[in-house]
Amino acid sequence: MAGLKEKLYDKILEWRPRTKKLLQDHSDVVVDQVTIGKLLGGMRGLKSLVTDISYLDPDEGIRFRGYTLQEVFEKLPKPQKSEMPYVEGLMHLLLTGDIPTRKEAEDLVDEFSKRRILPRYVYEVIDAYPCCSHPMAIFSSAILSMHRESFFKKKYEAGINKKDLWDPMFEDSLNLLAKLPEIATYIYAKLYRDGNRIQSNPNMDMGGNFAFMMGKEKPYDDVARMHFILHSDHESGNVSAHTGHLVASSLSDIYLSVSAMICGLAGPLHGLANQGVLMWLHELMDRLGGEDPTEEELTQYVWDTLNSGLVIPGYGHAVLRKTDPRYLLQREFSLKHLKDDKIFKYVDMLYKIVPPILQEQGKAKNPWPNVDAQSGVIQWHYGVREYDFYTVLFGIGRSIGICANVIWDRALMYPLERPKSLTTDMLEEITGIKKND
Numbered sequence: 001m002a003g004l005k006e007k008l009y010d011k012i013l014e015w016r017p018r019t020k021k022l023l024q025d026h027s028d029v030v031v032d033q034v035t036i037g038k039l040l041g042g043m044r045g046l047k048s049l050v051t052d053i054s055y056l057d058p059d060e061g062i063r064f065r066g067y068t069l070q071e072v073f074e075k076l077p078k079p080q081k082s083e084m085p086y087v088e089g090l091m092h093l094l095l096t097g098d099i100p101t102r103k104e105a106e107d108l109v110d111e112f113s114k115r116r117i118l119p120r121y122v123y124e125v126i127d128a129y130p131c132c133s134h135p136m137a138i139f140s141s142a143i144l145s146m147h148r149e150s151f152f153k154k155k156y157e158a159g160i161n162k163k164d165l166w167d168p169m170f171e172d173s174l175n176l177l178a179k180l181p182e183i184a185t186y187i188y189a190k191l192y193r194d195g196n197r198i199q200s201n202p203n204m205d206m207g208g209n210f211a212f213m214m215g216k217e218k219p220y221d222d223v224a225r226m227h228f229i230l231h232s233d234h235e236s237g238n239v240s241a242h243t244g245h246l247v248a249s250s251l252s253d254i255y256l257s258v259s260a261m262i263c264g265l266a267g268p269l270h271g272l273a274n275q276g277v278l279m280w281l282h283e284l285m286d287r288l289g290g291e292d293p294t295e296e297e298l299t300q301y302v303w304d305t306l307n308s309g310l311v312i313p314g315y316g317h318a319v320l321r322k323t324d325p326r327y328l329l330q331r332e333f334s335l336k337h338l339k340d341d342k343i344f345k346y347v348d349m350l351y352k353i354v355p356p357i358l359q360e361q362g363k364a365k366n367p368w369p370n371v372d373a374q375s376g377v378i379q380w381h382y383g384v385r386e387y388d389f390y391t392v393l394f395g396i397g398r399s400i401g402i403c404a405n406v407i408w409d410r411a412l413m414y415p416l417e418r419p420k421s422l423t424t425d426m427l428e429e430i431t432g433i434k435k436n437d
């Protein structure tokens, strides 16, 4: 992978003086204020992390390396006869900040193909799991089991200059990313296809090969490409991205970091919401005996959910204050490919019904749909109906962003993350509620 690595190294050498200057000359400049509200409110919105891979604007949504999602999908090279770009091209963009040429994207496709073979013990780890296990638990363990392969770990133990740590992190990241579709589809075959697995095709790109191993025809290859690209990064503060970065800050390798981030992604307020949407919609269908709901019935269902103290899955966001562009892109695809799908029609009705209800309820700061409101429906349409599996798909995508971030963390030699905690007594003393006697 000499071409990409050399390009990346040039970028790293160019970037390092910027970080160094900020640290040396402007270290005391105040960026944000830490209030008690932030401390007790999950640090929501606190400007306390740095990443150059993506930036999330509350109104506009995500930009990858400065490009809007629309631009990313337009500009990245696409495989022949595909609507969606190479996922490998996105990795090139996230790493270098440059839109790759077709050749650069295809070089990375070849590289992934060479690195995709799983060690035998990974299959054994997956096989050892009891069948009722959630696929995210298996996914995280399978990734963790490959820690012993880490080139980063070996280099660190042998003694390597801190400045060079990005290089083995880069190698490990490519090795891991290339293997994720193999791991995920093996888990899928074990849990839902009686172990009947389709071997990978070394001549295909990541999205195409994933579709092939899932046993899916076109346009599922484009669904996979779109899904992995859309879910890859959402700046650094979300649970999965932050976990990956935090764990790697202790100089843990990429296997440990990505395995941990998968655990964070598996929570219902984060990546699991995409399966939550489908479960919630199927409960409604059962309630209506399979009949299409009227607007009144749907409205009642939304209120019943809220009144029983539950959240509406797929709606709201900690940062976004408008409809998530990742939702809109998937909606555009759905309008083209699955406009007559029954569940898509539900989802489309909800798009009109839920926001005014959340506004009327007055709690959620963002009443609009997020990425998870739409993604499961597309999977369902193409026959991936085991919705426990949906978060694994999110996890493959998110790993791309984590790897790009962690490689740059090492390139810029970011330190161990270690904020300071206080006690409730201390907060009460600061506020004057409790006098220090």
Ligand code: CMX
Binding pocket: 044, 238, 268, 269, 270, 271, 272, 273, 306, 310, 311, 312, 313, 314, 315, 316, 317, 318, 319, 363, 364, 365, 366, 370, 371, 372
């Ligand atoms: N339905 C009902 N209530 C909601 C809501 C929703 N979709 N979204 C937010 N609220 C509520 C919160 O539960 C909170 O209530 P309390 O004050 O009683 O605790 C209140 O509105 C304020 O929350 P907020 O500041 O608007 O949102 P947060 O930053 O705390 O949480 C999120 C963000 C995503 C966890 C929340 O909107 C939610 O639970 N959404 C549903 C689950 C979901 O779709 N998650 C996926 C997010 C995307 C992803 O990361 O994958």
